[in-house]
Amino acid sequence: MAGIDVQGLSTVYPNGVRAVDGLDLEIADGEFFALLGPSGCGKTTLLRTIAGLEQASSGAVVIGGEDVTGVDPGKRKVAMVFQDYALFPHMTVAENIGYPLRVRGESKARQREVAEETSGGLSLAGLLDRRPGQLSGGQQQRVALARAIAMDAGVLLLDEPLSNLDARLRLEARTFLKRLQRELGLTTVFVTHDQAEALALADRIAVMESGKIRQLGSPREVFQRPANTFVANFIGSTPMNLLDAVVREGFVEVAGTRLTLPSGISLADGTPVTAGIRPEYLNAGSGDGITGVVSTVENLGVSSLVTIECPGDALVGLTVPEQHEPEIGATLTATPEAGRLLVFDEAGLLLGAAKVAI
Amino acid sequence: MSPLMMVRRIGFYVVIAVLMAFFAVPMLWLASAPFDSKPGLGLRWPDWTLDNVKTTFEHPYALASLWNSLVICVVATAITATFAALAAYALSRVRIPGRDLMLYVLLLLSSVVTGTAAMVPIFVMMFQLGLINSQFGTALVIAGGMLPAAIFILKDFVDSVPRSYEESARVFGASPFQVLTHVVLPVARPGIATILVWAFVNAWGNFLLPFLLIREVGKQPGAVLLRTLQDEGGSANLTVIPVFSLLYSIPVVVLYVLVNKRYGFRFHGGIKS
Known part of the structure; x- marks a missing residue:
């Protein structure tokens, strides 16, 4: 078991791209940690630098209290599952799983034994003598996991673990992965561009953009109180409403209405801000709220995403429960739930406390 | 099948046959000539013998x-x-x-x-x-x-x-x-x-x-x-x-x-x- 400590880490590619830019990060022992961000944000490079597949340009990587910055990948006691699983096509499932032991020079019998032990918990028992090409995507992923587990390393790194599975299997695999991680208690870091995956799996999430961490926190913190407009935009399956607003007499003037400023924030009159609120936290109904004309209704299954056009050409999205969809062209008032309105300053940073009470 | 198409098809197969023969003849020669008592450059049904093989094996x-x-x-x-x-x-x-x-x-x-x-x-x-x-x-x-x-x-x-x-x-x-x-x-x-x-x-x-x-x-x-x-x-x-x-x-x-x-x-x- 081992925690990971990343100190001032930068990884610069030969073409001058700073994929990871002076990053500090501490991952606790046994934690399930997500690196989340859009493609090209450096999350995979960071993972590969932790694994030792990329050379750190500056800074240090400490695993289990040991500085491994210049150490070969194989000597870091880090197991990794690649996005394409990288199962060796010429070896059977058992040989693949036993491979970390073969490298260490353990006997064939011992390799087989470990392969059988490991595969049992991953429902691969009957497949040990098949080749990877004969397995389904989900089975291949479990073989890759089994191989990583067989290495008996303190740290498990997963590069986009669910992206190669089809949509339905992905949900199953997600549940499975979460249970597996809890049972093994391995420090696990995974990379994903899918915010739902990160929210569902991780104990803590680092949201990255252009080589830097934009917010670090629990899924709840990241979802409810995004530290800046980038994170606010990125997290959530329906995009957060981010509206230009102005502070007036202790209120936020947005889309033709005045909403109460969140407590603990006092700003001078006329300060331009961005008001943010998730569609899930807006209720259709009467009362104080943003009023507009319904322009589109998108069915999300159990609810619908309604977009209303408000004064000043602002588009505001809100979700309504099924059977309560408004007619297009109708006038609707969207009322924010108490305490859910977020206010960002001109630089896009959240005003008020960043932490949430859980 | 119209007569024209028939003629066409026959012509096609004749051309193919000639082409095939062009490639097949050397192969057939290679199979028959080594075992012919009087091997020549032409292709013929061999007068079977192993004398040529013996001579070749005795060649210095x-x-x-x-x-x-x-x-x-x-x-x-x-x-x-x-x-x-x-x-x-x-x-x-x-x-x-x-x-x-x-x-x-x-x-x-x-x-x-x-x-x-x-x-x-x-x-x-x-x-x-x-x-x-x-x-x-x-x-x-x-x-x-x-x-x-x-x-x-x-x-x-x-x-x-x-x-x-x-x-x-x-x-x-x-x-x-x-x-x-x-x-x-x-x-x-x-x-x-x-x-x-x-x-x-x-x-x-x-x-x-x-x-x-x-x-x-x-x-x-x-x-x-x-x-x-x-x-x-x-x-x-x-x-x-x-x-x-x-x-x-x-x-x-x-x-x-x-x-x-x-x-x-x-x-x-x-x-x-």
């Missing part, structure tokens, strides 16, 4: 030359496959500026390097190195000529092997040598098999270089000896040539069948943009 140079061919081929093929595999792996994995241009130039030059244009310089060079009449030296030159194309084909093949295989092995603690022997070579095996067969067949049929560099009859390979199989009068020795030709063709056919059975010919060469 015939069997020895096939052995020479084998030695030269095995050496040239081994050198080509080994160096091409290593070079292709390196060129595929390491980024060098101008790499692709270098590969194309090499490929272009390779046809010149061992082609007729370079006959004299090669002879002079080998003479000064004291490698005239050396089978090893000849194999070396043949391998040199085949390497660029072999590297080109294999590099394309190695390009198609995902890097994550090697990275995965490295993370599990494999040394570079282990990565090579456990992962890269087995995965690249069909490509290497292709190169092995291609190189062997090329070297086996190479006439110009051994003709140039091996002056001693006892050391000449089959391809060169075949030219000297004639009687005192200077006409072709038709008792020995048919049997010799048959023997000469066997290794290539056997190799093809073996490799095809084991791997199938998955040809991965070609040019990628």
Whole structure:
């Protein structure tokens, strides 16, 4: 078991791209940690630098209290599952799983034994003598996991673990992965561009953009109180409403209405801000709220995403429960739930406390 | 079917039959002439005998030359496959500026390097190195000529092997040598098999270089000896040539069948943009 400590880490590619830019990060022992961000944000490079597949340009990587910055990948006691699983096509499932032991020079019998032990918990028992090409995507992923587990390393790194599975299997695999991680208690870091995956799996999430961490926190913190407009935009399956607003007499003037400023924030009159609120936290109904004309209704299954056009050409999205969809062209008032309105300053940073009470 | 179409179809098959016969006749000759009591250049139903085989086996140079061919081929093929595999792996994995241009130039030059244009310089060079009449030296030159194309084909093949295989092995603690022997070579095996067969067949049929560099009859390979199989009068020795030709063709056919059975010919060469 081992925690990971990343100190001032930068990884610069030969073409001058700073994929990871002076990053500090501490991952606790046994934690399930997500690196989340859009493609090209450096999350995979960071993972590969932790694994030792990329050379750190500056800074240090400490695993289990040991500085491994210049150490070969194989000597870091880090197991990794690649996005394409990288199962060796010429070896059977058992040989693949036993491979970390073969490298260490353990006997064939011992390799087989470990392969059988490991595969049992991953429902691969009957497949040990098949080749990877004969397995389904989900089975291949479990073989890759089994191989990583067989290495008996303190740290498990997963590069986009669910992206190669089809949509339905992905949900199953997600549940499975979460249970597996809890049972093994391995420090696990995974990379994903899918915010739902990160929210569902991780104990803590680092949201990255252009080589830097934009917010670090629990899924709840990241979802409810995004530290800046980038994170606010990125997290959530329906995009957060981010509206230009102005502070007036202790209120936020947005889309033709005045909403109460969140407590603990006092700003001078006329300060331009961005008001943010998730569609899930807006209720259709009467009362104080943003009023507009319904322009589109998108069915999300159990609810619908309604977009209303408000004064000043602002588009505001809100979700309504099924059977309560408004007619297009109708006038609707969207009322924010108490305490859910977020206010960002001109630089896009959240005003008020960043932490949430859980 | 209309008469016109019928005529068309008949015409088509006649043309095909003539074309097929053109290729089939030498093959049939190779099957019948060695066992004919009076082999000629024409094709006929043989008057069965094994005398020609006996004569060929008693020929002072015939069997020895096939052995020479084998030695030269095995050496040239081994050198080509080994160096091409290593070079292709390196060129595929390491980024060098101008790499692709270098590969194309090499490929272009390779046809010149061992082609007729370079006959004299090669002879002079080998003479000064004291490698005239050396089978090893000849194999070396043949391998040199085949390497660029072999590297080109294999590099394309190695390009198609995902890097994550090697990275995965490295993370599990494999040394570079282990990565090579456990992962890269087995995965690249069909490509290497292709190169092995291609190189062997090329070297086996190479006439110009051994003709140039091996002056001693006892050391000449089959391809060169075949030219000297004639009687005192200077006409072709038709008792020995048919049997010799048959023997000469066997290794290539056997190799093809073996490799095809084991791997199938998955040809991965070609040019990628």
